[in-house]
Amino acid sequence: MIAPYHLERQQKSAQLLDKLNALTKWHMDNCQEYKAMLEKSDAVQQVDTLEEVPYLPVQVFKLLELKSISQEEIVKVLTSSGTTGQQVSKIYLDKETSVAQTKILVEVMKPLLGSKRLPMIILDTKSVLKDRKSFSARGAGILGFSNFGRKHFYALNDDMSLDIVGLQAFLKEFAGQKILLFGFTFMIWQYVYKEVIASDIKIDCGDSILIHGGGWKKLKDEAVDSSTFNRLLHEQLGIREVHNYYGMVEQVGSIFVECSMGHLHTPSYADIIIRNPITFEPIPYGEQGLIQVLSELPKSYPGHSLLTEDLGTIHGEDDCLCGWKGKYFSVAGRIPKAELRGCSDTFQGGTKR
């Protein structure tokens, strides 16, 4: 069995539940605002099932600066990538949580990437890392994934233009070696793929694996789905293997990557529950609803159990054909704002893909 995709339901949920109960207690004791919210909603704090673990809506981090550590202990601040004018979430990490986050990312990706660091192309600009203490979702992602690479090459110039000459030189230098590529779905589409098409050049990444995340929202507008994306990147850039991942800055440790069958998987330290968007009751596998994420990592801030604004469907548990254990699922996208307020029955209609 391949860790961290090795635990079956019973063992995993027992382990995770103990850790989540301990975290709820820890945050009650160390974060005034968290304590007040839980007490106000009469939430039971020590529970018997994962479904009963109290959760916060993910948007709360846009409104409140929640942390369970002192100001002096902060080593890193993560911010969500809101559009201009939007409030951003602020996530405070101390040394312990920050180190754990890096380690777990490595564990989660190792079954796909192995332990040898590969020559790496980052499909983004280096300027995202300018601020050394505060990181956007993009910066945090790049930094985390950089541990898997060496000879890092940033394929975009500061003005977002594609450095084609540099890219070709890099591919020539490492020809014959397996290459790792990393980037954000929309950035890859807009600034790499479209640019390559426009300039009518042929690029072949050879033996290569691309890891990308950040959501499909903007690509949906152009009617590009995951299989189209993978096929076009193969055709135009010669990228052989593509894996999408789902995660959010608000919950460190929740990084769900696609297996060989194209399903997102939950590792042993994290889990998801799908809830009805109106009643918030957990719903059966196969039905689409709001995604709640659980992670044993967030200790420096109360983010171990969060209700997201994303819609998703669990397809099964412990029996994916890829051989990995855990729940496997897909994400349909952000819930429309109108649906959040209203009471449409769109989301109770069973499987929608």
Place this chain on the structure above:
Amino acid sequence: MNVEKLQQIFAQSLEIDAIHVVDELTYNSIPEWDSVAHMALVAEIEDQFDVMLDTDDVLDMSSFAKAKEILAKYEIEFS
């Protein structure tokens, strides 16, 4: 010899004075040694000692003493 060489690499990559590069120097204990600088440090060590570190080595390299220990695995001697 290698100790001085490694000290110089740390001093240059982290942009600190070489006298501060001691065994007890640890990751995240000074603002200069953050995750961005860590990448530069690893790249410089690989170039100058002509080694290729694994992902786990990069994460384990949490102090100057630890760096010597890891490089010893790659037959770089520090005695």
